[in-house]
Amino acid sequence: MSGKFDPNFTQHVIDTMGPNVTPRNRQIFTALFKHLHDFTREVELTPEEWMAGVKMLNQTGQISDSRRNEMHRLSDIVGLESLVTEIANHVSAENAAPTSSAILGPFWSPNAPWRELGGSIIQDDAPGGLVTLMHGTVTDMSTGKPIPNVVVDIWQASSNGKYDFQDPENQSDNNLRGKFRTNSEGKYYFYCLRPTAYSLPVDGPAGTLLKLLDRHPMRPAHIHLMITHDDYKSVITQIYPKDDPWLETDTVFAVKDDLVVDFVPTDKDPKAVRDMELNIILAPNNIHEISKPVSVRV
């Protein structure tokens, strides 16, 4: 295919790599150059199309700053973060699986405060927000036993679809963020909001790309979770209400079946109007892994 172009070009580019390239970089760049060149030849990319791509990528960097990572977003909408997340969390085991991972996204903060079990992450008014008691048990994938002292780090957007640092007029620092520890029975429980679906910002190159792809910019409503314990593989994930209309077409492709949950109306808790149970399964660090060779097309 496309054999009419110089058949030695790509190998020549690969061969210019010097002897001091690390084995991993040599593997990555060899594959990257092959795929980038094969793509270019297959579609017979024109100089104008190539230059449009160069321009869009420059603009993507230029609109990014400490609060906005547009390149991260651009790679999300083409599925890249979801894919590296799947690869990183691939666990091959025979009869069990840990809770699925989903992308981290650009809104995690290392500064989320520790909060007491039974506390709330809601610091500020959220018009229309539905207060939810979220709770569950964290268990060991191998033994099925509950795990105490697991850190459950949670963050979510407010009812206007914005995270604290996107919305300083309405939200105080660390609104809708918090870290909890499971108790001696492996349980956690706290108050949060039923999440709200929102649009990615479309005023930058990611919005331009979505328009070219004739796609909507919506993420289904979700709550982010980072679940960690020294003896277990970490799980970074998101959960989604089962009645969300964007589950099938999430613009960053992060929905998996076991991450879809039910926010059940309740009148038993004076502090909440919804009850949501999420049990979490963690894989021990020493879990037996099968079939994980590194494969490179050469």
Added chain:
Amino acid sequence: MSGKFDPNFTQHVIDTMGPNVTPRNRQIFTALFKHLHDFTREVELTPEEWMAGVKMLNQTGQISDSRRNEMHRLSDIVGLESLVTEIANHVSAENAAPTSSAILGPFWSPNAPWRELGGSIIQDDAPGGLVTLMHGTVTDMSTGKPIPNVVVDIWQASSNGKYDFQDPENQSDNNLRGKFRTNSEGKYYFYCLRPTAYSLPVDGPAGTLLKLLDRHPMRPAHIHLMITHDDYKSVITQIYPKDDPWLETDTVFAVKDDLVVDFVPTDKDPKAVRDMELNIILAPNNIHEISKPVSVRV
């Protein structure tokens, strides 16, 4: 291969494209998503490696401005511009070929002044520069006949390796730039410098990438040419002195055999110490093209 990952993921991302995507964009993005995902799965790209790429691309945009296009440079050092140039200028004919194309690069200016045949593009002192009489005939690939009124637009770096707008302290606007027209015999001739090899700027992400690849940042000495005539396919190209040490490993992969020329010492011309002949062949616009189907791997 890599069948352990979700086999439907890439097709799902492709299928989210809406009905209003243009056929060409659908072709481009379908191939792009496949190659990007295949690359990611083949090397099992880690989240840290992906994020390092995101960061490097953001920095590439951020260091770019009206005088510096770092994304253009980054795509040059992975061979992309050279490849799209080859694809765009591919002419299939049985017994002849036009002068090869080479990349435009980021230093062409639309404002180069018209100059008379026999004039010089050297406006400012160039320490160590070797003044060269460059001359030749432009001919028709089909008939072999000379072509009058061809525009030969030329630009080059000075003896310090810098173009006019990179070097305002030493060079006036349009130094080492000029447009000429071939005479009634299809001939052009003017004075320029024997070109000087130079390093790409390595203080940005392109330099970082070259270091990762254990590659040098050198371009062989070259003169840029853009040769145009309404009845012929344009040729954008570069020519290189045959004794340049970087011909084989040009960091942007733009050297082709017929673009290597000889700067011959001369004492016949009081204005020049080198004589260089470059004859140029242009393909008529209506040249018969064979085997140019668009092929996409589906």
